[in-house]
Amino acid sequence: MKSTISVREVASALSLKYKDFAHGNKSDPLEEILFILCSVKTAEKGYQRTYKALKWAFPTRSALARASVDAIAEAIRGGGLSNNKARSIRIILNRAMDQFGSLTMAPLRRWPTAECEAFLTSLPGVGKKVARCVMMYSLGREVFPVDTHCWRIGRRLGWVRPTTKDGRPSPLDMDRLQAKIPLHLRFSLHVNMVSLGRELCTSGKPRCSECPIAHLCPRIGVSPKH
């Protein structure tokens, strides 16, 4: 199939250029949730700083679990939406205790993938994209998180069309795009599309003349709208 060939060629070209760099994501699932929560509505440099500030203020999970919502919010104030994020962190830690008897999400490693996703998306601040990031980076699952970069590039490459009026990916759109990516390419393609989206295929003005997949992109020479 033409689109499958395109996916494989894109994956191969991006892997050559970006070397599957994992962007600082965490191998521990609870840590990954905290890390991603810090990234919501925050630019990359900002969320790396916010996550470090959280770790500096509460070096251990038990210290974080003892902290008030206000204290957590104060620690992550630099990252935006700090009150919401702090409330989510508090609830997530409580859910971990209730579900697993300690401050961990590691038992999810033994859960079936569908159950992992259902549990993770039941947590506050965790939608399908975040759940799949946690599953891919920390639980070793062959899923494809559709973040803003993967969605923008997938659209420009003609792999997927949005079903929503505002052009943002619905959960259904995320499933449709994921279904186009062969299992063994999902990790590599995700991390490398994030690299491409940050460096060249930006939302404003993509630098197509430097793009390693320009020869595969139907939008080359066209001024992308999204």
Ligand code: SF4
């Ligand atoms: S050629 Fe341009 S629009 Fe296409 S993927 Fe590359 S940077 Fe994005």
